[in-house]
Amino acid sequence: MLTNRRLLSAGFVGLLAFVAAPGLAETLPSRDDPAIAAAYEEGGRYFTEDDIPTFNVAEDGTVGWPTFSGFRRYHAECHVCHGPDGEGSTYAPALKTSALTMDYYDFIGVVAEGRQKVNASQNSVMPSFGTNPNVMCYLDDIYVYLKARGTEAVARGRPAKKEPKSDLIREDEDACMG
Amino acid sequence: MKNSLLMSAAMVVGLSATASANEALQGLIDDPKQWAIQTGDYENTRYSELDQITKDNVGDLQVAWTFSTGVLRGHEGSPLVIGDMMYVHTPFPNIVYALNLAEDGKIMWKYEPKQDPNVIPVMCCDTVYRGTAYADDTIFLHQADTTLVALDAKTGEVKWSVVNGDPSIGETNTATVLPVKDKVIVGISGGEFGIRGHVTAYDMKTGERVWRAYSMGPDSDTLMDPENTTHLGKPVGAESGTNTWEGDQWKIGGGSTWGWYSYDAELDLFYYGTGNPSTWNPAQRPGDNRWSMTIMARNPDTGVAKWLYQMTPHDEWDYDGVNEMILTDQEVDGKMRKLLTHPDRNGLAYTMDRETGELLVAEKFDPEVNWTTGVDMDPDSDTYGRPAVVAAYSTEQNGEDVNSTGICPAALGTKDQQPSAYSPKTGLFYIPTNHVCMDYEPFRVSYTAGQPYVGATLAMYPAPGSHGGMGNFIAWDNIEGKIKWSIPEQFSVWSGALATAGDVVFYGTLEGYLKAIDASTGDELYRFKTPSGVIGNVMTYEHAGKQYIGILSGIGGWAGIGLAAGLADPNAGLGAVGGYAALSDYTALGGQLTVFALPN
DSSP: OHHHHHHHHHHHHHHHTTSOOOOTTOOOOOTTSTTTSOOEEETTEEEOTTSOEEOOBOTTSOBOHHHHHHHHHHHHHTHHHHOGGGOOOSSSOOHHHHHHHSOHHHHHHHHHHOEEEEETTEEEEEOOOTTOHHHHTTHHHHHHHHHHHHTTSSOSSOOSOBOOOOHHHHHHHHHHHO | OHHHHHHHHHHHHHTTTTSOHHHHHHHHHHSTTOBOSTTSSTTOOOEEOOOSSOTTTGGGOEEEEEEEOSOOSOOOSOOEEETTEEEEEOSTTTOEEEEEGGGTTEEEEEEOOOOOGGGGGGSTTSSOOOOOEEETTEEEEEOTTSEEEEEETTTOOEEEEEEOOOGGGTOBOOSOOEEETTEEEEOOBOGGGTOBOEEEEEETTTOOEEEEEESSSSHHHHTOOTTTOEETTEEOOTTTTTTTSSTTGGGGOBOOOOSOOEEETTTTEEEEEOOOBSOSOGGGSOSOOTTTTEEEEEOTTTOOEEEEEESSSSOSSOOOOOSOOEEEEEEETTEEEEEEEEEOTTSEEEEEETTTOOEEEEEESSTTOOSEEEEOOOTTSTTTTOEEEOGGGOHHHHOTTOOEEEESSOTTOSSOSOOOEEETTTTEEEEEEEOEEEEEEEOOOOOOTTSOOOOEEEEEEEOTTSOSOSEEEEEEETTTTEEEEEEEESSOOOSBOEEETTSEEEEEOTTSEEEEEETTTOOEEEEEEOSSOOOSBOEEEEETTEEEEEEEEOOOHHHHHHTTTOOOOTTSOTTOTTOSOOGGGTOOOOOEEEEEEOOO
16 A cells, blocks of 8 residues: 555656755755754654654654664665665665755655666666565655664664654554555 | 687696596596686685695795776685686676686686676675686586576687576576586575575586476475485485475575585585575574575485485574585594585584484584574484574564574674685684674565565674674684684685695685685784785686686675674664774775785
């Protein structure tokens, strides 16, 4: 179900492709940036003022459930190419940076559709995860986790404290995973 | 020029032109001037009789020449040398170069296959390839997309090609092939994608498929004889490849076959290991999951299994059983035995009788190994041959959604594919190891063909309370089951070792060093920093009366993923991140062959 919605949003990406064209060596947004900071919470999920999913870290270090879930799913699905903690590998980029430099919809689109950079000096291929519920059902979680890593709001390794999984998140997860 | 090369190549092969391909290859393997097979010999000892470079003069070693492969990313395996020709392979796109050693390494031919780049992300851990094989005047290239190509060794022309697997369901190749008699035996990768592992034999002349043996499934698929195939001396019984699985789970059961294969001509058996069961969430696949994690002895003509031994029933940690099987004849309790020694990912090194499959020794080859207290060695026991699992480190017993911490070794094992060497002069095995532990949290996943099927989150870190490094290079006594000495290394040692009659042992490091050590004491005798991290295997050959040492540089592979950014220390306080060195502080991508020799 959610998968379909994702595929739809992936369809939009083509149209929005002009949006994100990060310059070289730009400074990355901080965690207080309105594009990052959580403006409101809904059923255990956090969003920016533009309704983009984001992370939340309480003063005592407790992370929202989606950030923790993203940590787990990232290290099952993404880390074999992109390295631990979103840090990148010898051949795949550091996604903790991509989550800050790429537009949300572009990010979703690349995960759903894949991307290839194959030329004389590169053999870099991101597969399409559009049909993979283990990725697509948790994509917002992975996205907010990487944003938290990019701003260093969450350190490397496993977040020590987390909010419980909300009923809404549990219902959505069951519906999505089938 | 080309003609003179062809003649000399013909002369090398011509020595036994009337014999079968196997005997011709055996002749080349027996000639220490050649490096005719990735594993050094059929026994996988990676030992060379060449003794021009010795422990007394190796300190004078110099770079003789270098060659850029034109490809970045992880370079595993090594070149082959047959007469005047050296064959160099690369990771994806799997280029093969034929270099003429008599003409300063002039490129005689180059073969670059056209492969769909969509195979790249289906490869679990970088686009590595562990090298070509040679037999019968033919170079066998097994591409990432599982196409097996026979190339004319003189011209590079394609003699035949055949497709072994299907990348769209996650089947890929990283391994070399084993040429035996008139057949080429090949494996498959894809345990993280829910494939069903298999080993397949192709006719060396035509590429026609002769047999295929699956790691799990009905007896007709696994090529097991319920009466005569034995597990620890007892018949396996009917349908042993399905009756320890729930329902049809064996169909996506994993058990990939991407390691190093060995062959005993006298017993006419070849040996290899199978990988992890899919998924990494053990709760989702109850049972022993046979025959994943298993040492196999099969007949090369029929594929039928003679004996097998499942080392890690119902894997809970991703301890693939694919590492090398080293065949030696040694004295045990005053009696000469035909042995098989296998240092496994799970941290135990096994010594077995390779004729009968009897288990002789199973001991930890890293003292930090903690998931098991050891293997039951009592043949009369119900749990004979099984490892006793420590409950605290059991990801099955702790359950789904629980983070099991402090498990040693990590999923990449006390060692991975990086092959060991054995010197008959010292009777020691030289094993490159990882010294890394992990936290492991399994959770439910669903299977989608061609998509990762993992189901666990892992965090890895250097073995706590040890020397702080992530690797060791050890000398192992396979009869006593004891570490003789151990050299701490800052990073996992991901390079294959070489032992020589000059009493020198060589290996590479992830920082990029080629190191030479004393075979008896482990004392370092020489080091040279090559352009990129080493995950290739050291090889040696003699040309025009001179001994050379060759090594591929090119950081990558699993080491390039886990260690590129450094590992976090979970025990350190906040802000201590980066307390352990990042590999990226020491080396960068590359793809180069460096060849060493003594000065004139």
